[in-house]
Amino acid sequence: AQKITQTQPGMFVQEKEAVTLDCTYDTSDQSYGLFWYKQPSSGEMIFLIYQGSYDEQNATEGRYSLNFQKARKSANLVISASQLGDSAMYFCAMREGRNTGFQKLVFGTGTRLLVSP
């Protein structure tokens, strides 16, 4: 079963506008962590933001925020005031398996974001 679902293969946004990248997840664990990574065309994976399943507040890191809706099992990434340098692939990921003694990290299929001037 798909653990992480990113339904938007591609998104377009104009510079300075906000954009939301969708992510839904599936787990039976009570404790899990959700991550967003950015992959520019150069290929490196850059960690952006983390949300724990027990965190009461939505995570924020600069222009990035995570809209965490636990009941809906969604963890959408919001980028405010988009910049040209935000053009990249974005991956949602989940760490689970704490109860089994080791922690897998699984990723979604990604969303390609293109920011236009």
Place this chain on the structure above:
Amino acid sequence: DVKVTQSSRYLVKRTGEKVFLECVQDMDHENMFWYRQDPGLGLRLIYFSYDVKMKEKGDIPEGYSVSREKKERFSLILESASTNQTSMYLCASSLETGFDLNTEAFFGQGTRLTVV
């Protein structure tokens, strides 16, 4: 600076060859991962290791094996390379923190493998 280093950036191998992809991390991390990345499929977990000599299958282990003889090194082995294993391979590592799941994974630069 934390570092995960993959031995090759680009690799071309022939069908049927035995292929080794090497990954080394200098952060004393317990967990190490091998993913393959394909367009439209995202990153798929092949194998991961949570300790020396310990390994667990990921979602697509068929055709691959791994070796972790030392904590800092995690090798991915293609026993008999096939054209459908042409892909980008990414290695990652993360600290094992028990109940705290807030540990990001650090990635290598990737190895683009072409099997001809």
